[in-house]
Amino acid sequence: MFPEFKEDDLKEKEIAIYEKIKSNKKRIQELLDNKIYTFASFLGPYQTIQTELSDLSTEISHVNSVKNSEESQTIYANILPKLTEYYTDLAQNEDIFQALLKIESEDTTLNLEQSKVLKNEIRDFRLAGVGLEATKKSRLKEINIRLSDLSNQFSQNVLNATNAFEMILDETEVDGMPESEKRSARTEDGRYKFTLHYPSYISYMTYGPSRERRAELYKASVTKAPENGKILEEILKLRKEEAELLGFASFAQLSLASKVAESPDQVLEFLTKLNVKAKPVALKEYQRLKDFASEQGVSELQAYDLTYFSEMLKKKLYHYEEDKYRPYLEKESVVQGTFQFLSSLLGIQFKQADTRVWHPSVLCYDIIIDKQTRARLYLDLEARKEKKGGAWMHNWKPHFITENNEKILPIAFVVGNFPVAREDVPSLLKPSDVVTLFHELGHALHHLLSQVGEAFVSGVNGVEWDAVEFPSQFLENFAYEPKVLDLFAKHYQTGEKIPREFIETMVEAKNFQSAMAVVRQLEFAIFDMRIHLDAPDEEGVQKVLDEVRKETAVFTTPSYNKFQNSFSHIFAGGYAAGYYSYKWAELLSANAFYKFVDEGIFSESLAEKFRKCILEKGGSESAMKLFRDFYGKDPDIEALLRLNGIAA
Numbered sequence: 001m002f003p004e005f006k007e008d009d010l011k012e013k014e015i016a017i018y019e020k021i022k023s024n025k026k027r028i029q030e031l032l033d034n035k036i037y038t039f040a041s042f043l044g045p046y047q048t049i050q051t052e053l054s055d056l057s058t059e060i061s062h063v064n065s066v067k068n069s070e071e072s073q074t075i076y077a078n079i080l081p082k083l084t085e086y087y088t089d090l091a092q093n094e095d096i097f098q099a100l101l102k103i104e105s106e107d108t109t110l111n112l113e114q115s116k117v118l119k120n121e122i123r124d125f126r127l128a129g130v131g132l133e134a135t136k137k138s139r140l141k142e143i144n145i146r147l148s149d150l151s152n153q154f155s156q157n158v159l160n161a162t163n164a165f166e167m168i169l170d171e172t173e174v175d176g177m178p179e180s181e182k183r184s185a186r187t188e189d190g191r192y193k194f195t196l197h198y199p200s201y202i203s204y205m206t207y208g209p210s211r212e213r214r215a216e217l218y219k220a221s222v223t224k225a226p227e228n229g230k231i232l233e234e235i236l237k238l239r240k241e242e243a244e245l246l247g248f249a250s251f252a253q254l255s256l257a258s259k260v261a262e263s264p265d266q267v268l269e270f271l272t273k274l275n276v277k278a279k280p281v282a283l284k285e286y287q288r289l290k291d292f293a294s295e296q297g298v299s300e301l302q303a304y305d306l307t308y309f310s311e312m313l314k315k316k317l318y319h320y321e322e323d324k325y326r327p328y329l330e331k332e333s334v335v336q337g338t339f340q341f342l343s344s345l346l347g348i349q350f351k352q353a354d355t356r357v358w359h360p361s362v363l364c365y366d367i368i369i370d371k372q373t374r375a376r377l378y379l380d381l382e383a384r385k386e387k388k389g390g391a392w393m394h395n396w397k398p399h400f401i402t403e404n405n406e407k408i409l410p411i412a413f414v415v416g417n418f419p420v421a422r423e424d425v426p427s428l429l430k431p432s433d434v435v436t437l438f439h440e441l442g443h444a445l446h447h448l449l450s451q452v453g454e455a456f457v458s459g460v461n462g463v464e465w466d467a468v469e470f471p472s473q474f475l476e477n478f479a480y481e482p483k484v485l486d487l488f489a490k491h492y493q494t495g496e497k498i499p500r501e502f503i504e505t506m507v508e509a510k511n512f513q514s515a516m517a518v519v520r521q522l523e524f525a526i527f528d529m530r531i532h533l534d535a536p537d538e539e540g541v542q543k544v545l546d547e548v549r550k551e552t553a554v555f556t557t558p559s560y561n562k563f564q565n566s567f568s569h570i571f572a573g574g575y576a577a578g579y580y581s582y583k584w585a586e587l588l589s590a591n592a593f594y595k596f597v598d599e600g601i602f603s604e605s606l607a608e609k610f611r612k613c614i615l616e617k618g619g620s621e622s623a624m625k626l627f628r629d630f631y632g633k634d635p636d637i638e639a640l641l642r643l644n645g646i647a648a
Helices: 010-034 039-066 070-091 094-106 112-127 134-164 179-185 198-207 211-222 228-245 251-256 264-295 303-318 322-328 331-346 431-448 470-480 500-509 514-533 538-552 581-599 604-615 623-631 637-643
Strands: 166-169 192-195 349-352 363-369 372-382 392-397 411-418
Touching: 010 039, 010 070, 010 094, 039 070, 039 094, 039 112, 039 392, 039 411, 070 134, 094 112, 134 228, 166 211, 179 192, 179 198, 179 322, 192 198, 198 211, 198 303, 198 411, 211 303, 228 251, 228 514, 228 538, 251 264, 251 514, 264 303, 264 514, 264 538, 264 581, 264 637, 303 500, 322 431, 322 500, 331 349, 331 372, 331 431, 331 604, 372 431, 392 431, 411 431, 431 470, 431 604, 470 581, 470 604, 514 538, 514 581, 581 604, 581 623, 581 637, 604 623
Parallel strands: 372 411
Antiparallel strands: 166 192, 349 363, 363 372, 392 411
16 A cells, blocks of 8 residues: 655666656656646646656755765765756756647646646746757756755754754753753763754754853854755855746746745735734843843853743743653653544644654554544654754655546655653653644645546645745644643652643743744745845845844844854755745634634635635645635735734
8 A cells, every 4th residue: 555665776866867867758758649638637737757766856855855875975965956947857848838829729638636736737837947949958057966966065064063963961960951951962981962953953052051052052053064055055046047048037036936925015004014013022031031031140141041031031030841741741642642642633643653763763654534544644743963953844745646547645754853762761742742743744745635536736746935834834823822731741750740831831932022023934935035136145144134133133142143054945955035924824824723722623615615615625725715715815914923923
């Protein structure tokens, strides 16, 4: 029913990709030569072979992300330009484009999903430069190949710099830190190692008693991969040239051509409106933090002090300490309780599958609905040195029906970097880790619960980029609900349920400094949009960032901070001129979430409506159309402000 995932045959996978590219080209020519241009005879088979190639490339990119090695780096770097060249040639193929136009004008048998596939394909062909003269096509191809290589370099530089740094401390420099944090950092010789990998980095920035060491760690983090300054300069220049070749004034406009938002001005207006509401509240939050730090003897609060004193202030105001929750949030208990919650919320069951995995800590589950196996989910949640930082969902296979009427079931990976289980203690999570898990599972369920029959618009495929975060942000909000926490928050040693006052405190503290967090996200989003309206050089990028910080930031960022050199979301990911999507999608998720809160978290009718209108429909219709089908009207900003604890 499901294929086995293998991680030790990278060379074979590389060869398979080259062979698949070759066979795809041959098959496409056969379809064109057949000259029967209907969905069933042309676009259906075309969709299938493209999906098969995508599945193969996902296998290599996944291994490179979770089991990174010199071999995986080399092979991934080898296939990128080949794939980019293939997709660029494909997207500029006039014969395919004309076949699509013929289907559009003559095939009257298309259903809703097939119409969406066709519409998206025609749009994407136009955005890829079909119809351009030969020299412009050739240049566009060169740009795409170069951009693919640069993005990979950018990402690898960040990972290499992250792996290269370590800070070894003695007992005096970790005195007072939570025992669980010290245990995770302890080395064989009894000292303590902290790195730039997020769990380790945030541990010392939050609890580390040495201000000097926090400053050292912070500076190492925000100055890593300086060589990326020139890389991002070239990326911006090439993106602008690409946009102009395609008839757009800027890359920002090109990016939005396939999103829900209509223009850069509309996006910036939305972000500015949020900033107007959030910044006054953020300034008050920051002043309170400064006053508190002053009481502790620090009159000049620095960037490397923020997380540390914020944790202390939160503890004072709410008696809230993330670390005291860890014993109640053992990873396996959280996972099983989360599955129980999802069963109650959406009517789905999880059954552990006995299959091959790429690391002993990885678990695999089949998803069952109405006694039918519908999908497969892999969970890889613990941090490892050879794994890229952060957390993400990676979709391997989509749900679809082939032209031979074969049903392909979807498969996805959820990857995190949570604390590593040891012999003496299991992996114990923080509340923020649970939120991250819920978020990524939201992405996974959006992909895995799809009932769409066409691969190109099934699951997360075909969903507008500024709406793809909607289900994930929706689900993460439930991580703070007492009824949900009751399902899995129990002491890993005694089995005692988490005290009610712990939950109440966590809920009260949820929006602590939320306005500061909002303006930080607005800084990233506005910066991203503005540098893609133009294409400044390395120095110009810094100037834009400085200007945006004047508008949004509530504290002064050190001049040495070059966070843009590791801003992988926009320089090595899919968020270029699209980082605003987090807030745009949060607007949808906030409205949907409060509908559940106001009508009942475990309302069966509402949950079924959400599953059928949103999760099962994937990208088969416009995200705003699907949202209105579920919600009954357009979203409003008041719900977003309410979610963040900001008065409307």
